[in-house]
Amino acid sequence: xxxxxxxxxxxxxxxxxxxxxxxxxxxxxxxxxxxxxxxxxxxxxxxxxxxxxxxxxxxxxxxxxxxxxxxxxxxxxxxxxxxxxxxxxxxxxxxxxxxxxxxxxxxxxxxxxx
Amino acid sequence: xxxxxxxxxxxxxxxxxxxxxxxxxxxxxxxxxxxxxxxxxxxxxxxxxxxxxxxxxxxxxxxxxxxxxxxxxxxxxxxxxxxxxxxxxxxxxxxxxxxxxxxxxxxxx
Numbered sequence: 013x014x015x016x017x018x019x020x021x022x023x024x025x026x027x028x029x030x031x032x033x034x035x036x037x038x039x040x041x042x043x044x045x046x047x048x049x050x051x052x053x054x055x056x057x058x059x060x061x062x063x064x065x066x067x068x069x070x071x072x073x074x075x076x077x078x079x080x081x082x083x084x085x086x087x088x089x090x091x092x093x094x095x096x097x098x099x100x101x102x103x104x105x106x107x108x109x110x111x112x113x114x115x116x117x118x119x120x121x122x123x124x125x126x
Numbered sequence: 127x128x129x130x131x132x133x134x135x136x137x138x139x140x141x142x143x144x145x146x147x148x149x150x151x152x153x154x155x156x157x158x159x160x161x162x163x164x165x166x167x168x169x170x171x172x173x174x175x176x177x178x179x180x181x182x183x184x185x186x187x188x189x190x191x192x193x194x195x196x197x198x199x200x201x202x203x204x205x206x207x208x209x210x211x212x213x214x215x216x217x218x219x220x221x222x223x224x225x226x227x228x229x230x231x232x233x234x235x
Contacts, residue, residue: 016169043221054213054225055170062221070222102169106221112158112177115223117169 014038018103018118025093025125033088033121035103043106044086045070045115046078048099055102061086062108093125130214135230138204146199146229148214153194158217161188161199163210164228170213173199209233 019034035044042063047055047070057070061080075097077089090097100122104115131149138144150159158177162170174181174188176197181188187200201208211228218224 045223047225052227054227056225057222060222068220071224104169112175112217114160114172114175115162115170117171119169120167 016103016105016116016118018101018121020121021119022122023124025090025123027093027095027125029093030089030091031093033090033101033103033123035086035088035118036084037086037103037105037116038084039105039107039116040083041105041107041116042083043108043115044080045104045106046076046086046088047102047104048072048097049102049120050099058088058101095125097123098125099123129224130216130226132212132214132226132229134227135232137232137234138201139234140206141203144201144204144208144231146201146212146214146231147196148198149196150214150216151195153216154218155194156219159188159190159194159197160215160217160223161186162213162215162225163208164213165210170225173212175217204231204233206233206235 017036045060046058049055056072059078061067100120104117106115107113160175161173164170176188189198213228
């Protein structure tokens, strides 16, 4: 099993450009999350989804959009990249069965906005 | 949203026990306490979680105070591979997880 796969691993964008960060999972988990991690800081939740067709805002959603058309995929869209969005982005999944389940994280996408 | 407070850094000698503290004074009755760790350039990795009772697994033990306002992650014998940032996190009823800045653990050979 691949688990949680994030692409690309690294990307440099110019201010005002747009891009989509991809997240795919093969664990059939209903819950999926997007976090950002600024240098020396903890993770902050951007958006999350409890299942296909359902998304909700986290702590820091401004400047981002998400969609969840399938269980497997949860892409994160930056429409107008800004320097403040320079960060490492992590996608995570979580199973809803059998009580309180842990999150499984991908290896992250390192994004620089110049 | 509930928050946690952890020391910025701690050191431990290899093969000795490590006690990593976490304060969560605003925890609600239904918030689960989760611990994750993050090695350099990797995503966080689940360690352990609990609600009220102390918990043990192959990686660590979790001791939860009776009033649930604090908890302690216990690594029984620290190894060099345990050097990481350890996050104490609360999961609320909306299924959101709140990460703090974590504790950076250094293991001294």
